Amino acid sequence: MSKLAGIQAVERPPTLSRRAYLQIQQAIRDGVLKSGVMYSENELAEQLGMSRTPVREAVISLSREGIIEIASQRGFRLRELSVLERTEIFDLRALLEPYVAGRLATTRTAEQVDQLRGLLDEQQLLVENPKDPQTFLDLDERFHLLQAEYLGLERTRSTMANLRGAMWLLGFEALSLPHRYADVVREHRAILDAIERENSEDARRAAHEHILQTARAADHLDR
Template sequence: MEKLSGIPLVERPPTLARRAYLQLHQAIRDGAIRQDVLYSENELAETLGMSRTPVREAVLSLSREGLIVIESQRGFRLRTLSAEERQEIFDLRSLLEGYAARRLAAAASSQQVRRLRELIDAQEHLGSVGQESAFLSLDERFHLLQPEMLGLERTHDTLVSLRGAMWLIGYEALSLPRRHENVIAEHRAIVDAITRRDPEAAATAAQAHIHRTAAAVL
């Protein structure tokens, strides 16, 4: 029997567990779920307007990803990363993002460079007061877009997992004086090197940016 082609797949709506997972993910990234606070699954289910079962599934998924810790019969809280874990995260980011920037400097189109500059401009327009969530969202997009542009799926997927851990410490770096302005300048240095088609300068700028962020929180 001949297979049918050209028929689009039917998109299924996300399950309640998936919706709960995405909302919790967003809350962690935005800082709405805070360190050193114990959260009740029952209260969270009530807040989300759903039963405890999908919330429990979402919490278990986030626990497996290493973002939260479940305390039996009590609730859950965000994980606290050790100094060794933080150092490892930044070391891996330095290697992978330096690699992506080096590759992109050799292959980026003018349209891709323009897209990266647009993200930096958007960060700059946000300002530094009360815009941490939006700033971090643009920051994440800037870093993940580079391997996406190159089709580096393994690099991208590894960075996604590292970015999840970065949410646990992202606000710490931004709380330092002038860190917003410094991040923007460091991002521009990366894109300037990519624009010049200078792979080594792009890798160096990317790694310097990661090292300065690490110095702010380690």
């Protein structure tokens, strides 16, 4: 039997459970869902305009990722990260993100560098007018995950995304850190400049320093 070539897969719209998953995840990121509060799946389903089943499936998925705790017959709540879990998250980021930046420095294209620099230019505008921390954080996430996408490292990207999802349990305030905006952009530019120069060692070093400074800032704010 001959192989078929040139036929692209049909893009399917996200399922209801996937839509519920993404909307719950966004609510966590936006600080709408807060730590220490018990939430009802039925009420959330009504709020999202869908049945309880896809919401339940989304909650179970987030529970498996360690983001949500399900309380039998009572609903669900956000998990609270232990000190050990927080340390582990930043340690894993410090392993993965320098690895990605270092590899990208050996393969980057001018177009990829321009796209990443565009994200940093958008972040810079928010440094000068820090009224939208959510957009700043979205750009931050995109800057890091896009590097893995360029390399085709799907497992690495997925792991990075899951780690960043867990970080939202630190709380929106602990992650937005407006006083860190200028430093974050400067640290991002150091990573990108090294990538553009095709200097893998400098890219890894700059990415590692960025994670270290982020961990220190989050830890200091939480004390």
